[in-house]
Amino acid sequence: MEANEPGGRSARKHQAIMEAATAVFMAKGYAGTSMDDIAKLAAVSKQTVYKHFADKGKLFAEIVLATTDRIEAMIDLVADIPADANSLEENLLRLARQFLTTLTQPQVLQLRRLIIANADTFPDLGAAWYEQGFERVLATLADTFQRLADQGLLRIDDPLLAANHFSGLLLWIPVNKAMFHGSPQHTQPQLDHYADAGVRTFLAAYR
Numbered sequence: 001m002e003a004n005e006p007g008g009r010s011a012r013k014h015q016a017i018m019e020a021a022t023a024v025f026m027a028k029g030y031a032g033t034s035m036d037d038i039a040k041l042a043a044v045s046k047q048t049v050y051k052h053f054a055d056k057g058k059l060f061a062e063i064v065l066a067t068t069d070r071i072e073a074m075i076d077l078v079a080d081i082p083a084d085a086n087s088l089e090e091n092l093l094r095l096a097r098q099f100l101t102t103l104t105q106p107q108v109l110q111l112r113r114l115i116i117a118n119a120d121t122f123p124d125l126g127a128a129w130y131e132q133g134f135e136r137v138l139a140t141l142a143d144t145f146q147r148l149a150d151q152g153l154l155r156i157d158d159p160l161l162a163a164n165h166f167s168g169l170l171l172w173i174p175v176n177k178a179m180f181h182g183s184p185q186h187t188q189p190q191l192d193h194y195a196d197a198g199v200r201t202f203l204a205a206y207r
Helices: 007-028 035-042 046-052 056-079 085-103 106-117 123-132 134-150 159-181 188-206
Strands: none
Touching: 007 035, 007 046, 007 056, 007 106, 035 046, 035 056, 056 085, 056 106, 056 123, 056 134, 085 159, 085 188, 106 123, 106 159, 123 134, 134 159, 159 188
């Protein structure tokens, strides 16, 4: 906490710096961002930024890892597939559409590109973001598929591989297009089409 500064005010400044840093890193990349840029956008002094974060690398790491907290809603969604044979396709389709919509939001795609672009500089950070974020979703999805298999709805030998197949069928086209173009290239009807086709293909293999 900053000297002679109430906790609430310090926390607000910390949050303002985090939000400003996220915006600037995404706009300019890691190398193109300066602590001056962040201080200016956060409306604080550069000295204040350094009081909260020792250097640019530590600030970058904190804003990246802070985004993994948002994955909880996705994990709840993935875990909540009812074991109902009559509505299995409908339930998986609902999951697929929400899964795609969440993971192809512009800020999520921007963050993914930012982390990939700096993976050589921050390999541990990239690994931590993947493990604490998407890998947790895959593990939960694997548990869900195992539960559905135990109840006779799916035929699965390797639940984690099946979870990767499911997500790959959905994400491969829109995410790769966005990575190479630098921005989302899909429309909502296209996402719905990827979801429909992905679920049909998944069930053709695993039902």
